[in-house]
Amino acid sequence: MKKLINDPDAVVREALEGVEAAHGDNVRVNYDPMYIVRADAPVQGKVGIVSGGGSGHEPMHGGFVGRGMLDAACPGEVFTSPTPDQMLEATKAVNGGAGVLHIVKNYTGDVLNFEMAADLAKGEGIDVEAVVTNDDVAVQDSLYTAGRRGVGITVIAEKICGAAAEEGQSLADVAELCRKVNGQGRSMGMALTPCVTPGSGEPSFELADDEMEIGIGIHGEPGRYREKLASAANIVERLSTAIVDDLPYESGDRVLAFVNGMGGTPLIELYVVYRELDRFLSGRGIAIERRLIGNFITSLEMAGCSITLLRLDDDLVRLWDAPVDTPGLRWG
């Protein structure tokens, strides 16, 4: 195992100390239990938004804490769900009286723990709504999931709901918006290589030198099939066909197109992928109105990519374009 770390058991905590040292003007880090929270939390009268999940997917979620996106993020150990007490304390820390939205990727541990945290928070008088994302069309159930996995749309939902909360929308409205984004979003990913978690020191799975895995999850859990490595055009066609046919996205649709790197794929390759996606969608009469290209929901150093589409309308475009100021996404 080759990693820039000190102690495999201390990676998450030490990375958080790095986050605090780097971004302490904008976020605070709580270590016991662990969460990253906006420095100005709670923002009175604003819906608070909390997400979280296993570490190893950075910048998601901790890199998205800041004005216009998340109020707090709860990092678990690498590829391990955070605990209910993290989520509860984060929820209390961001509650400004307008309630708190939990955005939860559909992984069984995350869902159960966020449910428990929501119950506890409600017991303390905090209004909580939870939305579970499940945009991955690859498989119905998987190693860690009943139903579809929540993947790339989570990043987009955090951005769009963050903007809505910043505008002063109510908890019910922000939650409804989150369900809408999830409902209009679909994703699928693939991998060229496995990743190695610091704790295990072993590759998350085995792939031959000439193989790829289509439909993989963000922890290296199995996808739809494993086969000989194909061209970018062929790979994009298969991912995109599965995505587009699922919702379905239709001629005349306006979309946000998100080409995400799994961590170890160079940006030059992600732009080749984007070229193919642009051609594919053009051929279907689907117009890309907004795009995001880069490493945003990763699997440590895994090589590969995922594609996420979101069907847009004017309201979603406005919220996507709204200013955001986080380490992982910043504009406006």
Added chain:
Amino acid sequence: MKKLINDPDAVVREALEGVEAAHGDNVRVNYDPMYIVRADAPVQGKVGIVSGGGSGHEPMHGGFVGRGMLDAACPGEVFTSPTPDQMLEATKAVNGGAGVLHIVKNYTGDVLNFEMAADLAKGEGIDVEAVVTNDDVAVQDSLYTAGRRGVGITVIAEKICGAAAEEGQSLADVAELCRKVNGQGRSMGMALTPCVTPGSGEPSFELADDEMEIGIGIHGEPGRYREKLASAANIVERLSTAIVDDLPYESGDRVLAFVNGMGGTPLIELYVVYRELDRFLSGRGIAIERRLIGNFITSLEMAGCSITLLRLDDDLVRLWDAPVDTPGLRWG
């Protein structure tokens, strides 16, 4: 070789087509000869800034074309210098009458070709100044370089000089500023793994499973020494000591600290590195006032990192903070 590409010989061109498809509102791509240029170029009365170099280091340089940073970037083939005709045409395309600055990393091919392009541009009546960056303290000469290599400071110089040009500073002043940034900047990098260029299909060098290379260049060219993998704390101490002792940076100095990923290193590890750098510099009485953490000058999928420091003053802080709107850096 496992890459998300179609044809090894078409990677650069197809990635540029992806850039054009994605960012066509803000940049134009010229294919013969190849360069990326601001859509609104030439900006009348503004100093134009052109950089360039081999591809495979994305987002540098093409990802830094836009308001507040570069006016144009010339991508060579992967790890191969661009040609003088690319640089000449890019120079002409961004000349708004106030002259053009070439920011050139010290690699022999880049330097010679930019010199030729500058001569040709001057022959056409364009005022050109060139600044060669050479911030890498690792080695005096290297495989592709006489003198020190130009690495991480190039990104920072492009940002700061881009802001100065946007303010309307003269060519002489922007060039002097670039020399100042280079003079006050130092870098050093290391690698855990090699990378594979699409053209060769072979690793750029060999490293045993328990080895790392300290002082490596951005093409995998040899560094200072190769030894057993050490802890992040130990690695950072060695890189930082070499950097700090070289300028030297002294107690009371204010710096911009840039922790750069080589492409294949997860962000969580870069934050562990940042933690160590923060501690190291604190111990020396050096204050980090600004920071940049992520993959900005890469070597395809190489795992590893580099550290760059820039000694700051109020003027440099103001220019660093100025708005920038490029695919690779965006704020304000």
